[in-house]
Structure formats: structure tokens, C-alpha cells
Amino acid sequence: MASRSTQILEAAARVIARRGVRGLRVEELAAEAGVSTALIYYHFKDRTGVLRQTLEFISDRAERYTAGRAPGDPPLTPREELEGALLLELQDTAEVRENSSAWGELRASAVFDEVLREDLARATLDWVQEVAALLGRVVPMAPASSLASSAERLTALLEGLSMRWLSGGVRLHHARDLLLGAVDAELSALRQG
Amino acid sequence: MASRSTQILEAAARVIARRGVRGLRVEELAAEAGVSTALIYYHFKDRTGVLRQTLEFISDRAERYTAGRAPGDPPLTPREELEGALLLELQDTAEVRENSSAWGELRASAVFDEVLREDLARATLDWVQEVAALLGRVVPMAPASSLASSAERLTALLEGLSMRWLSGGVRLHHARDLLLGAVDAELSALRQG
Numbered sequence: 168m169a170s171r172s173t174q175i176l177e178a179a180a181r182v183i184a185r186r187g188v189r190g191l192r193v194e195e196l197a198a199e200a201g202v203s204t205a206l207i208y209y210h211f212k213d214r215t216g217v218l219r220q221t222l223e224f225i226s227d228r229a230e231r232y233t234a235g236r237a238p239g240d241p242p243l244t245p246r247e248e249l250e251g252a253l254l255l256e257l258q259d260t261a262e263v264r265e266n267s268s269a270w271g272e273l274r275a276s277a278v279f280d281e282v283l284r285e286d287l288a289r290a291t292l293d294w295v296q297e298v299a300a301l302l303g304r305v306v307p308m309a310p311a312s313s314l315a316s317s318a319e320r321l322t323a324l325l326e327g328l329s330m331r332w333l334s335g336g337v338r339l340h341h342a343r344d345l346l347l348g349a350v351d352a353e354l355s356a357l358r359q360g
Numbered sequence: 361m362a363s364r365s366t367q368i369l370e371a372a373a374r375v376i377a378r379r380g381v382r383g384l385r386v387e388e389l390a391a392e393a394g395v396s397t398a399l400i401y402y403h404f405k406d407r408t409g410v411l412r413q414t415l416e417f418i419s420d421r422a423e424r425y426t427a428g429r430a431p432g433d434p435p436l437t438p439r440e441e442l443e444g445a446l447l448l449e450l451q452d453t454a455e456v457r458e459n460s461s462a463w464g465e466l467r468a469s470a471v472f473d474e475v476l477r478e479d480l481a482r483a484t485l486d487w488v489q490e491v492a493a494l495l496g497r498v499v500p501m502a503p504a505s506s507l508a509s510s511a512e513r514l515t516a517l518l519e520g521l522s523m524r525w526l527s528g529g530v531r532l533h534h535a536r537d538l539l540l541g542a543v544d545a546e547l548s549a550l551r552q553g
Binding site for chain 2: 275278288323324327330337344
């Protein structure tokens with residue numbers, strides 16, 4: 168069973184995905200989570216504390232998305248692992264939609280409000296380094312700086328495509344194809360040095 | 361001198377860039393623009409009318425960004441034109457910051473609210489086709505569908521990088537380098553068919 172603080176963070180992610188960061192008021196969060204406002208202040212100190220912990224919660228949750236592979240499936244090649252890890256963010260499930268909407272909102276809110284910038288930068292860096300590691304398994308001879316740049320581009324593209332998909336500007340299948348095309352182009356460039 | 365409706369749209373872009381789409385109330389817009397609410401309703405019918413016209417205003421304004429070229433400068437190569445057109449969106453000027461922040465907010469609001477989706481899709485398509493035309497001048501033998509896919513990727517990447525830059529996640533100079541790297545990778549892929 169989820170702890171009380173996890174229950175509050177789950178509710179916060181739902182509220183942000185539905186109504187945006189500005190729509191998150193502690194009173195409404197308490198109602199959504201079915202707890203008292205006092206408990207929220209006890210666990211997170213203030214609204215900023217809630218936002219920072221929700222950002223971390225959302226990043227962690229994205230790392231646990233599954234691609235629906237069965238235990239007996241053959242092992243993936245490094246390239247399949249890379250593509251799979253990126254495509255996990257472009258899946259039409261309630262969890263991915265909610266998580267990506269909330270992430271986009273937290274990112275957008277940092278344009279106006281400096282409080283989340285450092286946490287966002289840290290979460291983005293973790294993600295970039297994870298993708299750079301996967302790219303390095305596909306093209307081990309590529310310099311680390313080139314792998315990092317490719318990873319920055321692929322993750323920024325994924326954020327851009329994800330927002331287009333969630334805002335109805337591109338179909339999911341097409342967004343996935345566009346992303347795979349970028350993986351192709353980046354891998355060719357890495358191989359050519 | 362700007363017409364009254366342009367004056368209102370300029371104020372709307374400022375308000376959205378500063379406080380987000382949800383922060384745009386007709387009363388506050390009237391105060392910011394220095395006009396009566398009646399005049400806003402007269403020109404735009406309702407708040408949705410304001411949002412739709414502001415989106416168009418922002419798209420048009422982005423097309424008029426200049427790269428500070430003097431009349432006597434030598435003509436650009438097709439590749440320089442392509443890179444120049446994309447890099448215009450990553451400039452540290454008040455106008456670009458305001459325009460890009462407002463665009464990001466309008467895009468994010470369409471995740472929750474369907475009303476802007478069609479206008480956003482139209483503005484995005486215009487932009488994609490313009491970039492595809494510039495790509496086609498660099499690689500005229502590439503199929504139109506490949507040019508369109510490259511243009512979709514480059515513009516989605518630009519949106520992603522722009523949000524990272526505006527939210528403090530990446531330095532401007534580095535965002536520009538990452539974008540130029542993507543242009544390189546896309547052009548190589550287009551040339552190899």
C-alpha cells in the first residue's frame with residue numbers, strides 16, 4: 168500500500184496534469200488526496216516543497232515505465248534498448264499521458280518561476296546521461312562529448328514531440344516514427360565521427 | 361502607429377509570456393493594453409477570440425525576426441538561410457524571449473483545452489512547410505516526404521530546446537550548437553537518401 172506521502176504526490180501529479188502548476192492549491196490537493204492540509208504541510212513544509220517532490224516523483228515514475236516485455240522474451244540488442252527507452256515516453260497509456268503532461272507543465276512553469284529550475288536541471292541531466300550511456304553501448308567508439316550532445320538532442324526532441332502529441336498536433340504513431348528517424352540520423356553521425 | 365487591436369494583441373502576448381494563459385483575464389488585459397474591456401469584446405468577441413488571435417499574432421511576429429544583416433552583406437547560401445531561419449528563435453532578445461514563452465504557454469494550454477488545437481496545428485504546419493522548403497533548397501534531390509519529416513523534427517527539437525533555454529536548463533550558446541548539430545545530422549541523412 169502506498170504511504171501517505173506517496174498518496175499525496177500521486178494526487179499532486181494528477182492535479183498538475185489536469186489543471187497545471189498554477190491550478191495546484193494545497194486545499195485542493197488535500198481534497199484530491201483525501202488528507203488534511205496539515206498533513207501536507209507536515210510532509211512537504213509548503214507548496215514549493217510539494218512541487219519539488221512531485222517533480223522527483225514524476226521523474227522516478229518515468230524510469231519505471233515498462234514496454235510490456237514478457238520474462239521469456241529474447242534479450243534486446245543495445246539499439247533496441249535505446250529505442251525502447253525513448254519510445255516508452257510516447258505510449259498512449261493514462262500513466263504516460265499524465266506523467267508527460269505534468270512534466271511539460273513543470274517545465275513551462277520554470278520559465279516564470281525560478282524555484283524549480285535547479286531540480287529540473289538535475290532531473291534532465293540524469294535523463295540525458297542515461298540516454299548517453301545507451302548510445303555509448305551502440306557506438307562505443309564515439310567520444311563522450313558527442314554521445315552527450317546526441318542524448319541532449321534526442322531528449323529535447325522527445326519533449327518537443329511529446330508536447331505536440333499531447334496538444335493534438337501530431338499523431339502518436341507519427342511522433343514515434345519521427346523519433347526513430349532522429350535516432351537513425353544521430354547514430355549515423357556518431358559512427359562517422 | 362499600431363492599431364487598437366494590434367495594441368491589445370501586443371499586451372496579450374506580454375501577459376501570457378509573464379503569467380501564462382491561465383493568467384490572462386480580460387479585465388487585466390484591458391488594464392495592460394490601456395483600453396476598456398468593451399473594446400476587447402468588440403474586437404475579439406470573447407477570451408477565446410483573444411487567445412486565437414494572439415496565437416496568430418505571435419506566429420506572424422516570429423516570421424519577422426531579423427538576424428541583423430546589413431543591406432550590403434553578401435547573399436546567403438541555402439544552408440546559411442536554413443540555419444539562420446532556425447537560429448532566429450534562439451536569440452537573447454526581449455522580443456524572442458517573450459514570443460517563445462508565450463508560444464510555449466499556448467502549446468502547453470492546448471494539452472488541457474481543445475479550443476486552440478486547430479489553430480496551433482495550422483501555425484505549426486506553416487512553420488514545418490517553410491523549413492521543409494529551406495531544406496529542399498539545400499538538398500533538392502531529397503523526396504518531399506523526407507524533407508517534411510526532417511522539418512518536423514528540427515522544429516520540434518527547436519521547441520524542446522527553446523523551453524529548456526527559457527527555463528534555465530541549457531545555455532543559449534549550447535542550445536544553438538545542439539540545433540546546428542541536428543541540422544548537420546538531418547542534412548547528411550537527406551543526402552544519403
